[in-house]
Amino acid sequence: MTHPNESEPVEVALDASLRELHRDVLAEPVPPSLRDAALRLEKVQRDAANNRHWGGIAASLVLSVGVGWFSHGFMLEHGNAGRQAKVSVEREFVRQASFAHDVYLPEKRHPVEVTAAEHEHLVLWLSKRLGKPLQIPKLNAQGFELVGGRLLPGETGARAQFMFQDAQGRRLTLYMGALEAAPAHMGSQSAQFRFEPGGAVPSFYWVEGGFGYALSGLVDKATLMALASNVYSQIH
């Protein structure tokens, strides 16, 4: 039915008019919410690209903190199957930490259940619910003040989330809780300190004595790692 000679100019005209469709949007300023989302994505992307450089920095931290920390890889003594299971439990843990961070990060009125003003109650309450005496690290020297904490359900039981905030309103969360069926050897000295750049927000996390910790926040990786190392040395 179509006449080849005629169809072409019509096609060109159609395409040309489509190219004009909503062309004004191209010149509009990008709405702030979209710009923020894009900048977050750029950051995630940049961190991913820089990921390689972190092996060396992590190695120098091993010396300064005196614990066997590994930014990648796992202790070789575990069997392969056990290692896989452990990896998936830990990844799920850090995924939940990142998710919880993302959920409460934008909260203006109810970022926490119990505020820092009730520090003692907060510690007692969450220690009781997590079945372990907890310590809340102080990050004031790094510019982050405790906002408070909340109780959350986790895959393997109760989890606690503590929130910190600096003068610019940047928020960090420290997420902790027991991981299921902690093998006996996990009580050893070898905490594995790792970075998880994916998920909603980047996190540094480690597991010690079957208890997991994840520090999450949209700060640059060097800062996050320094903060995580500080938290580690305060609570262990």
Place this chain on the structure above:
Amino acid sequence: MGHQSIVEHIPAMRRYARSLTGDVWAADDLVQDTLERACSRWRLWLAGTDLRAWLFTVMHNLFISDVRRQRRAPSYLAVDLEDVVHELQAPPHAADLHIDLQRCLLRLPADQRFVLLLVTLEDMPYAEVAKVTGVPIGTVMSRLSRARDRMRELMNQPNKVQTDGAQTPHATKATAQLRRLK
């Protein structure tokens, strides 16, 4: 691998989303959701695709899954053309053409609309369109050709109708036609 700016891609993403949905708010929501989703799936981008193609793929999949779940369906089926009119800042006669175009686009099957918009608005090579929409390149070409044929048919229809009705405002008539689609 040099640093690629995501922000630079936003205007094109917004325009594509707006042409796809015909709704300024739904379009920006779609772009926002795309960026959020991309944050959690950046690994898929690292797997080596072009950044624009990847962003459009994420947006494409999101749009499709939302339409399936009926989340975005209302906004793209029940476009109120009077709303679209406000978005058009071109001179009056060009605005008329744009309304026609947008209305006809929304009457295309979504599969054809994707292909036609990616090829025209984005000037995307067929191979890339195939990747974004997840179909073979032959399917892209046949969808494109059907989309163009259908657009021509649709663009010719309202003119015939309009010669009957004296000077009825164009938008009202078009809205009535669209509403019947629901």
